[in-house]
Amino acid sequence: MTLEEFKKKNKPKRGSKLNDFKDEIKDLVESKYSQSAICQFLKSKNVITKQSNLSQFIKRHFKEPAESIEEPEPIRQVQTPQKPTTSTSSLFKKSEVKSYEIVEPDYSKFHH
Numbered sequence: 001m002t003l004e005e006f007k008k009k010n011k012p013k014r015g016s017k018l019n020d021f022k023d024e025i026k027d028l029v030e031s032k033y034s035q036s037a038i039c040q041f042l043k044s045k046n047v048i049t050k051q052s053n054l055s056q057f058i059k060r061h062f063k064e065p066a067e068s069i070e071e072p073e074p075i076r077q078v079q080t081p082q083k084p085t086t087s088t089s090s091l092f093k094k095s096e097v098k099s100y101e102i103v104e105p106d107y108s109k110f111h112h
Contacts, residue, residue, distance in 0.1 A: 017047055018057045025054075029062055 018025065021042060028038045035051050035058070042049055 016057060018042070018049060018054065021045065021047065022061065025058065026062055029058055 024041070025038060028041060033041075035054050039049060039051055039054055042054075
């Protein structure tokens, strides 16, 4: 089989219909248009596509690689001033026990 015969029998895949509008889509993305608005633009050009397909197209063609993300600054440790230590005996306060008397309420004032 020759190359020409192969080409006649096997048509190449066309690719994404969005490729024809790659420059316009890029301009709209950079201009901060929503994906819904971009779908409306494409619809006006007789290109019907789902927003999920557009989203994948944008991610594949226009998003920057993750390696451009800057490293965060290291966390600095700050020492807090320490309170002077005290002996154990001064850490506890003496507690006083107070006695309480339990008083029953006078129910005679209430009517049955």
